[in-house]
Amino acid sequence: MPPSLRRGIFRRALEFLRDDDPETYAAIAPQMESWIDMTLVHRNERVTIDGVGFAAIGRLKLLQLLQERVRAVGVEPQFGRVVASLDEFADADLIVVPTASIRWCAVH
Secondary structure: OOHHHEEEEEHHHHHHHHHHOHHHHHHHHHHOEEEOOEEEEEOOEEEEEOOOOEEEEEHHHHHHHHHHHHHHOOOOOOOOOOOOOHHHHOOOOOOOOOHHHHHHHHHO
16 A cells, blocks of 8 residues: 555554544554554665554545444534535534645634
8 A cells, every 4th residue: 555545553542542432443453554663774774673563544444434433423424515604613512624624714
């Protein structure tokens, strides 16, 4: 899987997820690739750094799993919605927006 299409996660972050949200952890963890060592190659010399502990998952798969999880707890995500004012969310507990939209939110 190309690096641009996967999300790397430190093993410790997975431990936090497991402790705080075992159901989400149970959905995501089996789908991940993991490795403990990292090998760097510089000027044709290989150096292995052991004990780093990473895991990765494809971006699309992670998004699909997260969407399944929010639906399982009663949240229906909305995509492609045009928002004229943040007042539309006055009763919302949480608003999640893509990075490109943050500038709009800050301006309005």
